[in-house]
Amino acid sequence: MATTAVAPQVAPRLAQPHLTLQTLPIGADTLAIRSQDWDRDRFDIEFALENGTTYNSFLIRGEKVALIDTSHEKFRQLYLDCLQGILDPAQIDYLVVSHTEPDHSGLVGDLLELAPQMTVVASKVAVQFLEDLVHRPFQRLVVKQGDRLDLGKGHVLEFISAPNLHWPDTILTYDHGTQILYTCDVFGMHYCDDFAWDEHPHLLQADFKLYYDCLMGPNARSVLSALKRMEALPPIAAIATGHGPLLRHHLSDWVEHYRTWSLEQAKAERMVAVFYLSGYGKAEALAQAIARGIQKTGIQVELADLRLVDAHEVRELMSLAAGVVIGMPPQSGPEAATTQVLLKTLLASAHSKQGFGLFESGGEDDESVYLCRNTLQEIGAKEVFAPILLKQPAGEALLQLAEEAGTDLGQWLTRDRSIQQMKALDADLDRALGRISNGLYIITARKGQATSAMLASWVAQASADPPGISIAVAKDRAIESFLQVGDTFVLNVLQEGHYQPLMRHFLKRFPPGADRFAGIKTYPAANGSPILADALAYLECRVVSRLETSDHWVVYSTLEAGRVSSPEGLTAIHHRKVGNHY
Numbered sequence: 190m191a192t193t194a195v196a197p198q199v200a201p202r203l204a205q206p207h208l209t210l211q212t213l214p215i216g217a218d219t220l221a222i223r224s225q226d227w228d229r230d231r232f233d234i235e236f237a238l239e240n241g242t243t244y245n246s247f248l249i250r251g252e253k254v255a256l257i258d259t260s261h262e263k264f265r266q267l268y269l270d271c272l273q274g275i276l277d278p279a280q281i282d283y284l285v286v287s288h289t290e291p292d293h294s295g296l297v298g299d300l301l302e303l304a305p306q307m308t309v310v311a312s313k314v315a316v317q318f319l320e321d322l323v324h325r326p327f328q329r330l331v332v333k334q335g336d337r338l339d340l341g342k343g344h345v346l347e348f349i350s351a352p353n354l355h356w357p358d359t360i361l362t363y364d365h366g367t368q369i370l371y372t373c374d375v376f377g378m379h380y381c382d383d384f385a386w387d388e389h390p391h392l393l394q395a396d397f398k399l400y401y402d403c404l405m406g407p408n409a410r411s412v413l414s415a416l417k418r419m420e421a422l423p424p425i426a427a428i429a430t431g432h433g434p435l436l437r438h439h440l441s442d443w444v445e446h447y448r449t450w451s452l453e454q455a456k457a458e459r460m461v462a463v464f465y466l467s468g469y470g471k472a473e474a475l476a477q478a479i480a481r482g483i484q485k486t487g488i489q490v491e492l493a494d495l496r497l498v499d500a501h502e503v504r505e506l507m508s509l510a511a512g513v514v515i516g517m518p519p520q521s522g523p524e525a526a527t528t529q530v531l532l533k534t535l536l537a538s539a540h541s542k543q544g545f546g547l548f549e550s551g552g553e554d555d556e557s558v559y560l561c562r563n564t565l566q567e568i569g570a571k572e573v574f575a576p577i578l579l580k581q582p583a584g585e586a587l588l589q590l591a592e593e594a595g596t597d598l599g600q601w602l603t604r605d606r607s608i609q610q611m612k613a614l615d616a617d618l619d620r621a622l623g624r625i626s627n628g629l630y631i632i633t634a635r636k637g638q639a640t641s642a643m644l645a646s647w648v649a650q651a652s653a654d655p656p657g658i659s660i661a662v663a664k665d666r667a668i669e670s671f672l673q674v675g676d677t678f679v680l681n682v683l684q685e686g687h688y689q690p691l692m693r694h695f696l697k698r699f700p701p702g703a704d705r706f707a708g709i710k711t712y713p714a715a716n717g718s719p720i721l722a723d724a725l726a727y728l729e730c731r732v733v734s735r736l737e738t739s740d741h742w743v744v745y746s747t748l749e750a751g752r753v754s755s756p757e758g759l760t761a762i763h764h765r766k767v768g769n770h771y
């Protein structure tokens with residue numbers, strides 16, 4: 190690949206100190222425009238963003254000029270000024286829209302104002318979405334797998350269809366001239382830095398994996414199909430992603446990670462099919478949150494967009510699924526005729542061994558969850574979580590509820606496995622392991638409006654300078670989502686002789702979204718998490734790293750503050766007989 194070694198130009202942080210733009214050449218006639226969002230703390234709703242994010246856009250100047258993706262609307266002024274400083278928008282011939290989520294397409298309307306002559310190049314589904322998004326006529330070129338577009342000067346663009354990665358409308362674009370593959374969300378990560386490339390993979394690994402888990406993991410089969418299509422391309426010299434650093438130094442590692450993780454997902458023995466209609470209400474966000482909750486239990490998820498599947502695929506998924514989740518589609522509107530048929534097919538394919546959960550999508554006119562629920566119950570399927578209704582809390586709290594509902598469904602499907610695992614341990618070893626004793630603690634955490642808490646015992650000091658602790662948290666615990674690298678929480682130490690009421694309260698099985706702190710006296714720590722007023726001591730913690738074991742995350746955190754309320758008090762100790770449970 191021809192690259193020009195020019196130092197990246199970083200625009201000074203002017204009016205908005207946390208938004209900057211970086212432009213750099215990445216290949217012949219090719220410029221990256223990276224919108225750097227340094228401290229965005231929450232992306233969509235999916236996951237914490239301790240390292241900010243970037244929205245990457247690319248300009249290819251052959252004889253024809255193509256722009257690949259735009260930016261988030263928060264960069265409107267910065268991005269449009271920057272672009273107009275590079276060229277007159279009237280020179281842009283094509284705008285390739287890799288997919289239509291607003292973080293990349295938020296400025297398509299603005300750009301069409303400046304460059305009404307340009308042709309929007311996108312998948313058929315993306316063009317349909319864009320019509321609703323930009324509310325103005327535009328020239329379009331619908332592309333499908335294998336289509337090519339010659340920009341001149343050797344820049345022949347070839348399009349790869351990648352539905353469900355992670356939106357239904359996604360395409361990838363390969364430039365035969367520079368051998369750069371433009372992938373938008375795929376292979377991305379939420380990571381903001383002036384390093385435009387992946388020179389330092391150890392800094393990126395955790396964010397790359399979290400991003401895969403949240404956005405790509407639920408579509409593992411689609412990831413494998415897209416990888417197969419990529420294999421048919423000539424050599425790929427670099428992957429230009431839509432978020433985070435561009436990839437060229439460790440290309441085969443990044444691609445191999447996607448393959449390995451997706452193969453692992455695809456071979457999981459049980460699967461839950463999650464049906465929803467993209468672009469309708471909050472269906473997509475809720476489906477993803479539920480999927481993430483299910484995956485925490487090691488159960489595979491297949492996200493099925495009713496916009497993309499046909500009756501045959503619905504029947505096939507239902508025949509394979511041990512569980513089913515349905516986001517209510519609309520009763521009226523342009524999609525209703527299709528989705529009603531698919532919903533009927535889906536219900537007719539359900540059977541009595543399946544567990545199910547339903548959620549309202551919160552569009553204009555959802556089908557009734559109750560009619561759907563009656564049908565499934567009559568078949569004998571087991572309702573594992575109560576219908577998620579949109580009159581329930583909004584924002585982060587609603588997504589937390591959805592994730593916890595997903596985890597409940599996953600745990601219901603793995604209930605036999607957990608019992609078998611307990612029985613499988615050698616009895617002598619089990620008793621010996623049980624002689625390892627720990628204290629009793631309550632972990633409490635807050636993220637925005639969402640809070641969580643968990644009784645913990647596998648806690649140990651792990652470093653002295655800086656002071657740090659490790660906590661082993663089962664992968665399927667709700668609080669696991671609050672313990673990502675960079676997150677903060679409080680470790681409350683329970684007191685010998687006084688711990689029973691708190692222990693009993695936090696040992697209860699809470700329904701999804703339930704307030705763990707109802708009836709419990711708390712006050713906020715400096716990091717925002719609740720301190721239990723009746724605890725012997727508390728420590729304010731920040732997660733630094735996580736080690737994955739077969740069934741737990743070992744979370745290492747450094748300590749930022751702490752206090753003992755009763756200097757004479759002793760820590761409650763948890764003595765066990767066996768090691769196969771807490």
Ligand code: FEO
Pocket residue numbers: 288290291292293355356373374431432
């Ligand atoms: Fe980065 Fe799916 O948008």
